Amino acid sequence: MQMTDEQKEIVKGLSTAVIDMDEDAIETLCNQVIEKEIDPNTAIIEGLTAGMNQVGELYKTGEYFIPELVVCADVLYQGLDILKPHLKANSAVENRKIILGVVEGDIHDVGKNIVKAMFVANGWEVNDLGNDVTLSRFVEEQRNWKADVIGMSALMTTSMLAIPKAISMIRQVDEDVIIMIGGAPLNSHLAKEYKADGYAENGVLAVEAAEQLVRAAV
Numbered sequence: 298m299q300m301t302d303e304q305k306e307i308v309k310g311l312s313t314a315v316i317d318m319d320e321d322a323i324e325t326l327c328n329q330v331i332e333k334e335i336d337p338n339t340a341i342i343e344g345l346t347a348g349m350n351q352v353g354e355l356y357k358t359g360e361y362f363i364p365e366l367v368v369c370a371d372v373l374y375q376g377l378d379i380l381k382p383h384l385k386a387n388s389a390v391e392n393r394k395i396i397l398g399v400v401e402g403d404i405h406d407v408g409k410n411i412v413k414a415m416f417v418a419n420g421w422e423v424n425d426l427g428n429d430v431t432l433s434r435f436v437e438e439q440r441n442w443k444a445d446v447i448g449m450s451a452l453m454t455t456s457m458l459a460i461p462k463a464i465s466m467i468r469q470v471d472e473d474v475i476i477m478i479g480g481a482p483l484n485s486h487l488a489k490e491y492k493a494d495g496y497a498e499n500g501v502l503a504v505e506a507a508e509q510l511v512r513a514a515v
Contacts, residue, residue, distance in 0.1 A: 311344025327379035349418035353501035370414030394444040398426035403456035411500035450480040461491040
């Protein structure tokens with residue numbers, strides 16, 4: 298069903314609210330989506346997701362920094378919490394699953410939380426294990442949840458040494474799962490050395506890389 302001009306403005310407003318970090322506006326607009334019978338899936342994709350993707354572009358160009366990304370992500374989640382209960386079962390986007398976690402010995406999770414926000418915004422189902430995640434936990438979650446991608450991060454040179462061991466353990470359970478790594482001390486060279494499938498410098502690039510890897514694996 299084609300949207301009216303009023304409905305289009307509401308959806309556009311969702312994007313603006315995410316970009317502007319406007320918590321009050323996001324709540325009002327999401328309630329209007331429900332009241333005006335706008336398809337929640339359209340509101341999420343063309344409103345919230347479009348806004349978060351624009352935030353990513355602002356980060357790339359240096360107009361936004363980590364603090365802005367964190368607040369924008371909070372606004373995104375606020376909107377999703379309101380709209381997701383109203384999604385129709387057949388309106389969900391293609392089901393792609395990712396497990397995220399900061400490896401054991403490391404409690405720095407701001408970057409991981411931004412990565413999570415970008416994946417959620419782009420329709421992925423995210424199993425967020427948090428920080429200081431034991432290597433066996435990654436293995437067990439993959440055995441039980443069977444994600445398409447596992448994303449591991451480390452922010453310290455000491456904790457990053459756990460990553461190659463974790464990758465080896467995961468491969469024993471699932472040879473085909475895509476494993477990506479990220480974090481300040483890591484780079485694409487180390488990703489190859491550790492036998493990961495990919496590396497992303499930040500949350501904005503992580504989704505692009507994961508999408509490419511998933512498509513290539515089909």
